Amino acid sequence: MSAAQTGTSAAAAPANGRAYQQRAAAPPVNLANHFLECCKLNRYLTVADGHRFVITEDFARSITIPADAAAMAAIYSRDKLVAQAAILPLGQLAKTLKKRDRNAYERLFSLIEEQALDDRVRDSAHTLLQRGFRESEIKSLEAELNDQLSPARARYRDFLDHVRRMMDGGMTPAAFVEEFKAFTAEVAGKLDFGIYSFCLDRLFGSLRIPEGVKQLLVGELLLFPPLVRRELLTNILVFPGQTEDLKRFVRNTVLAELGRSVAVEIELLEAYRMRRVTLDDLAGTA
DSSP, X not given: OOHXXXXXXXXXXXXXXSOOOOOOOOOOOOHHHHHHHHHHTTOOOBOTTSSSBOOGGXXXXXXXXXXXXXXXXXXXXXXXXXXXXHHHHHHHHHHHSOGGGOHHHHHHHHHHHHHOSSHHHHHHHHHHHHTTTOHHHHHHHHHHHHHHHHHHHHHHHHHHHHHHHXXXXXXXXXXXXXXXXXXXXXXXXXXXXXXXXXXXXXXXXXXXXXXXXXXXXXXXHTTSOHHHHHHHHHHHHHSXXXXXXXXXXXXXXXXXXXXXXXXXXXXHHHHHHTTSSOHHHHHHHO
16 A cells, blocks of 8 residues: 555655654545546645655555546646656556557556647657566666656755754854745755645744744745745644644735635635535535
8 A cells, every 4th residue: 555545744754854754544535536626626646645745655666546646647747846756656557568568558658648748758758658668668767757856856955054054143144044935946856745845834833943034034035936835834724733823924924915806716725624615615606
């Protein structure tokens, strides 16, 4: 059973250098259906219990993930790195099948080639299909993905050092915000969204980060693309133990700077994530 199904961390020591919070195993869910629900809400993919976003490690060789869920992620993931990782276990499974049993997977890869949101995923599907799911091709794609991730992971670890300096009073708020902006610009599209989100969760949830710094960071988040902005601002509102003052600041700032329609979008996503409304309820508000 995969970490994405149970909601546990993908690995005890993930490549980002920090372990995600371990959670007790939950009953398995239909992960493909869960991913479909994320897509209907125009969200980044989350693990089954919704406590974190899916990351590339969730599709590692050592992890078993349902083929239909991997296919959904490869086609519809808003995080292109996750989409590229998701196609790999499908190729690994296809190569183990006898030729006469591969027809279904060949059709699946044709579908991915036609419909995937990410160009690189479509190219990978085409390559694996044309070359018969060879192990050498799968390893080549794995290496290519790792080459994309490694510099961003290193920059992420460097940024964590600046976070610690900020917590210890070794940086001014202005200097830290500039470092945050530089870090964000350098890793955009090169670091799993789930890892970036996890980092911000810890910033906004830490009592050692001054409230004024958090407010400055909220101002930066307002400038992000709408989909990313909605997820990250909602994260602040649903973070366990978040201060009421910061939540009030986020809501008031969003309303003042982005307008009522954006404020309502964030309010609805917050309600959904807190399980106050369902997907059907949200469909009724559309």
